[in-house]
Amino acid sequence: MTDDSMRITPIGGCGEFGKNLTLYMYKGSVYVVDCGVKFAEVWQPGIMGLIANFDQVFAAYGAPTAYLLTHGHEDHIGALPLFYEDWPAPLYTTAWTMELIKIKFEKYRLSFKSKTHVVKGGDKITFADELCVEWLTMNHSIPMTCSLLISTPKLRIFHSGDFKFDPDPPYEQPTEVKALQRLRPIDLLLVDSTNSAAPGDSLSEKTVREPLRAYLRGDHPRIFLTTFASNLWRLLQVIEIAQELGKRVYACSRAIETSLEIGARLGLYDADRYRVTVITKTTRRIAADQAVVLVSGCQGERFSTLASIVSDRVRACALGADDLVLFSSRPIPGNELAIIKLCERIKERGARVVSVREDRGIHVSGHAHSQDIKNLIEVLAPKTLMPVHGNYSHLDGVQKLNCEAQVFMPTNGDLFELSQAGLKPLASEPVDDLYIDAESLVPLSFRTMKSRVRLGESGLCEVVGVIDKRNRNWLLPPHISNMTGIIEDDGIAALRQRVKDALREQLHSTDFANQTIAQVNNTVRIMFRRQVNLYVGKKTFVTSNVVEV
Ligand SMILES: [Zn+2]
Ligand SMILES: [Zn+2]
DSSP: OOTTOEEEEEEESBSBSSOOEEEEEETTEEEEEOOOOEEOOTTSTTEEEEEEOHHHHHHHHOSOSEEEOOOOOHHHHTTHHHHTTTSOOOEEEEHHHHHHHHHHHHHTTOOOSSOEEEEOTTOEEEOTTSOEEEEEEEBOSSSSEEEEEEEOSSOEEEEOOSOBOOSSOSSSOOOOTGGGGGGOOOSEEEEEOTBTTSOSSOOOGGGGHHHHHHHHHSSOSEEEEEOOTTOHHHHHHHHHHHHHTTOEEEEEOHHHHHHHHHHHHTTSSOTTTSOOEEOOTTOOOOOOTTEEEEEOOTTOOTTSHHHHHHTTOOTTOOOOTTOEEEEOSOOOTTOHHHHHHHHHHHHHTTOEEEOTTTOGGGOOOSSOBHHHHHHHHHHHOOSEEEEESBOHHHHHHHHTTOOSSEEOOOOTTEEEEEETTEEEEEEEOOOOEEEEETTTOOEEOHHHHHHHHHHHHHOEEEEEEEEOTTTOOEEEEEEEEEEESSSOHHHHHHHHHHHHHHHHHHHHHSOOTTOOHHHHHHHHHHHHHHHHHHHHSSOOEEEEEEEEO
16 A cells, blocks of 8 residues: 555445445545445344444454544434444534434433534545545435545545435525536546436426425325425425415424424524424324324334324324325335335225325435436546445446446445555455344344344244253253244143153163263254254254253
8 A cells, every 4th residue: 555545445335225334544544434324124123224343344444533424314324323432533524414413322322422523515624644525515315415525635536425416406505517527636436326227317306396286285184294304305395385285284203303403403494484383192183174294104114103193003193084195205125015015004094195106206316317427427537436325236327327437346345445546456355234123222243133033933942951960860851941932822731742752762862971061952952953843844943951960
């Protein structure tokens, strides 16, 4: 590594949706761009999400010098409170993102052990080693999103983060695409690939206005509208339309309330002019006429407000047959089934559902379509290009745009060296995922996760027994003390007896004399597992707790 070269490794977000995390290493410093979480999948019971194993990351590359956070979506900041205590470092981000991080830290009862710096578009931060980070405001589906120009005296990298070019955003300034030309020469561009397969330019956030207005003006006396709670621009548009139509707006979601509160605090939302009534647990039933209720749950989340309303668990508003439920959102990959199931339950209640499946006009993405990605590449003219933020086909979509830059297709953990000679792959050091338990927030390894899944699939059988320490005679022959999740309770006694009968001979003919107690337990565990399997037909999780006295 030459003194003025830089090492770059995308730890997460490549070949997957979520968990975005990229390290930039320069002169011994480690700059961490984004620290995201990834949604759990259906086969991962009780899991809140997945994060990278940060201990492994920082043990390999060194402790972080600074965290640079591009925007406040969970796939960019969600992991921060889960490892920050052990790896504190100064934190740089915009006011909106910082507000969200503060809320997270309060929730987790964490304190900032290092300085926090609120930045805004146009700011340049130069670190001691002469690495400079310029923050560039971009349009996205959450306020105050930035791309980063990371430069050293010899190298210039553009880290796009999540972005799109919105020519006429409703509440922000548009990004002057041509003006980005001043950032040239760019040695490397890391670009958001999420929507690389979507043709043409990105659609403006404003395009949802008229389609949503048509539904709000329609015959349904009450409308439940769900969207991403962090999309303040969408919430504000709905609130404005509702007010114009003389409807009363309610917010029935802590996350939406939070967005509006932050919006008001940072001067992005005029709470006096656009009144929203907050629905809490104690709110009495609201009038069903002329009401627009903003709710969370657009991803079909089991414990969301929308799911609670559908299950009649919200006193203020039970779902009725005249209601309309609008999903002004898209499914995040992996959540499709949960959303379909929730929609089915809504329809079962007699209410009408409209999502992007029925009307594409009620949602637009915050990610650049292929033409926007092309425009960014053209205006920056990078020597090398690395698609990030997406599954393989998203990344491949950027490659297929046939731009002039040399394209490097990364997988998580690939280590690159950037110098004036170009970008060079060095090695690949995959980082383990940790599974975050939804209740305790304790990180779990893959091994523990696998045991949890096996327990869920196969149930638990516990065996106990007592063996003589010296002559290895059975003082209490091993027997099933408990079975959970295998068969119905009234069948357990019969199964217990059958296993006992089947193993009686085997236990006495097996030579335990030279076995340690650990070996005895292992032998007993295998014997019982085989027998239980004979009866229930599956590899049950068996624990053996034989003690020696
Ligand atoms: Zn985002
Ligand atoms: Zn993202």
